[in-house]
Amino acid sequence: MxxxxxxxxxxxxxxxxxxxxxxxxxxxxxxxxxxxxxxxxxxxxxxxxxxxxxxxxxxxxxxxxxxxxxxxxxxxxxxxxxxxxxxxxxxxxxxxxxxxxxxxxxxxxxxxxxxxxxxxxxxxxxxxxxxxxxxxxxxxxxxxxxxxxxxxxxxxxxxxxxxxxxxxxxxxxxPPVDEQRRIAETLDAQMVCLREIEKRLRTAQDRLAQLKDSLMIAASTGVLNPGMEGRSASIPPSPAVQDGVLPLLAEGWRWARLEEIADVIGGVTKDSKRQDDPGYKEVPYLRVANAQRGYLDLTNVARIRVLPETLKKLRLQKGDILMTEGGDRDKLGRGWIWEEQVRDCIHQNHLFRARVHAAATHPTLLAWFINSAARGWFETNAKQSVNLASISISKVKQLPVPLPPPGAADEAVDCGTQALDRVNVLEIAVRDGLARVANLRRTLLIQAYEGQLVPQDPADEPAEHLLKRVRVEREATVAERKAARRASRAKNTMSSKDLATSRKAPPPSIPPSTAEQITLPLEFTA
CATH class of the missing domain: 3.90.220.20 (DNA methylase specificity domains)
Structure with a gap:
């Protein structure tokens, strides 16, 4: 101990x-x-x-x-x-x-x-x-x-x-027992208010997330552009996937499969046995934890040793889009655009990389679509194991994506960026509010712990008296539990002679009034 x-x-x-x-x-x-x-x-x-x-x-x-x-x-x-x-x-x-x-x-x-x-x-x-x-x-x-x-x-x-x-x-x-009660009552009253504020902020956060999704869908399909209205458009079905209902597209936009407009590859699998090989080069590489929905979290970038030819093949370039291959079903396909934040960086095998062909579309439009409208498509076409879901690269290549007509991509990016920037301002305000709620809750607990939340009452029974009563209660309970265990062992222990006798003839019956009964503590009864 x-x-x-x-x-x-x-x-x-x-x-x-x-x-x-x-x-x-x-x-x-x-x-x-x-x-x-x-x-x-x-x-x-x-x-x-x-x-x-x-x-x-x-x-x-x-x-x-x-x-x-x-x-x-x-x-x-x-x-x-x-x-x-x-x-x-x-x-x-x-x-x-x-x-x-x-x-x-x-x-x-x-x-x-x-x-x-x-x-x-x-x-x-x-x-x-x-x-x-x-x-x-x-x-x-x-x-x-x-x-x-x-x-x-x-x-x-x-x-x-x-x-x-x-x-x-x-x-x-x-603190004394009575002060414990006063502290709990005061904290209850304050925490109720904080929980209500937090609940409203969480609701606002959820609604902003929904609005953000709607804006990304509208921007990535051209519908957000001034004067544009959505219309139904189809794509030839692929036997490998289920497309479901696709969003409306602006006039002049069309659907294509991801493999038609981008090169899609998987990442590196770590070879633990070759990490000390002098022919391997150590480089940074991205994992699933780095690929979040709508952004890349680069606070913790791992490193791996790979062959020079592997680095050449997988080195990320500006504009590459990263997508998760496995994890929770509702998180498949999440990720964002690589901006060359880290030199000579590659990605692991649980991430896909899509490199858009020149002039096919803007990477931002594709990333918006993948992180909004395509979420349902990834869930539908995923494979579920006991704890994790995954999707194959062959299916990801069949993802239907919207393509803008020539000259429309930049306007769509500008419209989407302006709208999403306004939402981001509101999201920051909500996050600040949640942080203030957390700080207030922390402050209340600190004040209570230091004896500053409620006044002390000299008439309160000192806490030492409570501790003495609990100690006596604990010692008595321990003694009762030990006695109950001894009684249980004694009851279940039988000598071989007694066992043989008991098999020959049943014991004489004992009138209920003279039978000895062991009373067990409450926690041993069921």
Whole structure:
């Protein structure tokens, strides 16, 4: 067991040595009776039906509120144990998650029946008197979040783990019980307002995204150009793909297959065995994570060693369009235009590169179309495996794309750029608003953690009294559980002689009034 770790106060750097009157310094474990962990189950890749058992996913505990719909249907009901069922009032915590969300707590307000803890979730059994909403807020405080992140183990940011012992050893300030209630009530009132503001901003963000899609479709099909109206246009069908309903085109525009106007190739597959070969050259290369919808994220560009001829073949040029080959079904085909931001850069095999033929169309028009109207086409023509979807390069070459008449491409790009720039201004304003909401929420939690959110009341019972009661309760519960286990083992243990005797003749019946009955603690009954 590691040494207790004092969580630092986020805003001011004050230590826990200076506490408000009536507060105490203790570990998270000092507030608990014990911690319950879930189990791993064989599950279907879908939510459970009302009459089925389900097990929660980590996403049920990620966003600050409990989401019972985030679950998977349990297939193996042999391992089911009612003691792992989730109930209203439970304080749950994500044992394994991304670096930002490992240890994320939620208070279960309501839930569906037959929903179980997973092996990546923990249930905190609190001592009597510990305020449930207060401890849920406390575990979200920046200082506690940093302590959890520091103790979380794992080699990848995509999955970190926090052990029960490390969690219990984190030291936090404990206010009196009555102040816990006042803190929780004050935070509740403020958080309700912030959630409503955030909800409206998210709605605005979604509507702006829809408007952006509509503008990209209109610009890439010529309909956004002044005086242009859309008309129906067809393309000879391809037996390899399903085109579905295509958007309307402006007068003079037509449909073509991607392979008619661009060279489309896949990328490099990493050869781990040849990365030390002196004949290979180290170069930057783009991965799926770099290709986002409508932009390229170049904050983290990996490097790979390849043959000189591979670099010559795959070196990206200005105007190349990158598209994802695999991943979530709704993210296939996302990507953007390469602007030669990095020298001698290539791309991995999970990205496609389309290099537009000279004068065929403007790369921006093609990129707008791929990231808007073509999204449904990619989903329709994708192949789904258990967890990932993908699309073949032969199908991508059959993507129907709009072609402008001579001289119309630049006007379409100008019209689209002007309209999208106005939307971008609004999107920035919404993002700023969401950032302010997040900062206000953080500030409230910091003030509560430092004892500055509500006034202290000298009449409050000091927190030390609560900690003593919880300690007595925990010791009694541990003793009861040990006694119950001993009784269970004694009941199930039988000597070979007794076993042989029991096989020869049944034992005499014992009148109910004289029979000895072992009363187990509540948590051992089902």
């Amino acid at each position: 590691s040494d207790p770790d004092i969580g630092d106060v986020a805003a001011t750097g004050e230590s826990l040595e200076s506490l408000p009157d009536g507060w105490a310094k203790a570990t998270i474990g000092d507030l608990l009776i014990w911690i319950e962990a879930g189990k791993s189950f064989k599950c279907a890749p879908r939510p459970a039906m009302p009459d089925e058992w389900g097990v929660i996913k980590v996403s049920a505990m990620t966003w600050g509120e409990f989401r019972p719909e985030e679950n998977k249907a349990v297939l193996d009901d042999v391992m089911l144990s009612p003691e792992h069922e989730i109930y209203p009032g439970d304080v749950l915590l994500s044992r394994a998650n991304t670096v930002d969300y490992v240890g994320a707590p939620v208070l279960v307000d309501s839930t569906r029946a037959r929903l179980l803890l997973s092996d990546k979730s923990l249930r905190l059994i609190l001592g009597s008197g510990v305020h449930r909403k207060w401890i849920t807020y406390w575990l979200q405080a920046p200082a506690v979040r940093r302590s959890i992140a520091a103790k979380a183990t794992g080699t990848s940011d995509s999955m970190r783990n926090i052990s029960q012992s490390d969690l219990k050893n984190i030291v936090i300030p404990i």
